[in-house]
Amino acid sequence: MITFDHVTKYYKTNIGLNDVSLHIDRGEFVFLVGPSGAGKSTLIKLILKEIDADSGSILVNGREVTKLTSRLIPAHRRNVGIVFQDFRLLEHKTVYENVAFAMEITHQKRREIKERVPAVLGLMGIEEYVKKYPSELSAGEQQRVAIARAIINAPDVLIADEPTGNLDPDTAWEIMRLLEMINEKGTTVLMVTHAKDIVDRMNKRVISLENGQITGDAVGSYETKNAEENKEEAEGGEEEEEFVFDWTSGGLD
Numbered sequence: 001m002i003t004f005d006h007v008t009k010y011y012k013t014n015i016g017l018n019d020v021s022l023h024i025d026r027g028e029f030v031f032l033v034g035p036s037g038a039g040k041s042t043l044i045k046l047i048l049k050e051i052d053a054d055s056g057s058i059l060v061n062g063r064e065v066t067k068l069t070s071r072l073i074p075a076h077r078r079n080v081g082i083v084f085q086d087f088r089l090l091e092h093k094t095v096y097e098n099v100a101f102a103m104e105i106t107h108q109k110r111r112e113i114k115e116r117v118p119a120v121l122g123l124m125g126i127e128e129y130v131k132k133y134p135s136e137l138s139a140g141e142q143q144r145v146a147i148a149r150a151i152i153n154a155p156d157v158l159i160a161d162e163p164t165g166n167l168d169p170d171t172a173w174e175i176m177r178l179l180e181m182i183n184e185k186g187t188t189v190l191m192v193t194h195a196k197d198i199v200d201r202m203n204k205r206v207i208s209l210e211n212g213q214i215t216g217d218a219v220g221s222y223e224t225k226n227a228e229e230n231k232e233e234a235e236g237g238e239e240e241e242e243f244v245f246d247w248t249s250g251g252l253d
């Protein structure tokens with residue numbers, strides 16, 4: 001689904017990504033973590049072809065993104081839904097219009113739009129807000145609208161850049177449940193986050209970036225290093241910490 005092969009991107013002398021290779025399969029749910037400046041947004045911008053790599057190959061759904069001509073970029077971006085920390089809804093449009101707009105710009109039939117928009121808003125649990133404006137909604141409700149917009153054209157990949165960054169913990173978990181549901185319906189999900197507790201409890205694949213390079217790639221927690229290192233540590237018989245599940249911090253179900 002997404003393959004980076006020796007991808008390097010410099011911003012003049014700043015490292016964006018340095019020789020990154022990775023593969024994400026169709027249907028995976030992957031967290032992308034790492035400190036500020038690690039290269040997470042750079043990786044996303046390269047997938048969307050908002051910026052160009054200096055070298056290497058980037059395949060998304062079988063297409064070589066680095067070679068896309070400007071004529072083919074809109075179709076490529078339609079196939080990659082994106083959600084941001086700050087929602088980025090159109091303030092002068094209603095909830096319905098915000099989501100419908102994403103279908104209108106792809107020239108879809110009116111009848112199709114009228115059917116699909118309420119259905120997806122229903123899936124996000126916000127069908128009663130069709131006539132409201134973003135400013136009339138809570139942060140969590142706005143993020144649901146943004147997710148509806150991102151998936152309305154049934155993209156193969158949904159990218160979320162810190163989608164829970166502006167939300168309280170309970171609302172953040174509601175959004176995680178929606179992303180998980182979307183993933184279970186077959187969409188590949190790539191989520192950038194600093195939310196250690198969410199990553200630790202979701203138990204999904206975690207790719208760690210640091211200084212433009214991959215420093216970890218394994219299923220498990222935010223702190224997980226790569227699978228080989230984990231294995232070495234386990235075999236080395238180092239003291240293992242007792243695993244204690246924290247029942248008090250709420251809200252998995």
Ligand SMILES: Nc1ncnc2c1ncn2[C@@H]1O[C@H](COP(=O)(O)OP(=O)(O)OP(=O)(O)O)[C@@H](O)[C@H]1O
Nearest residue numbers: 011014015016034035036037038039040041042043
């Ligand atoms: N337009 C730019 N011009 C120059 N340097 C840039 C530009 N965009 C990013 N960088 C640099 O590239 C590196 C990676 O930045 P990137 O935005 O990918 O980090 P990030 O992991 O998304 O960080 P954050 O968690 O703060 O969002 C940083 O050193 C950053 O300063």
Ligand SMILES: [Mg+2]
Nearest residue numbers: 037040041042
């Ligand atoms: Mg970023």
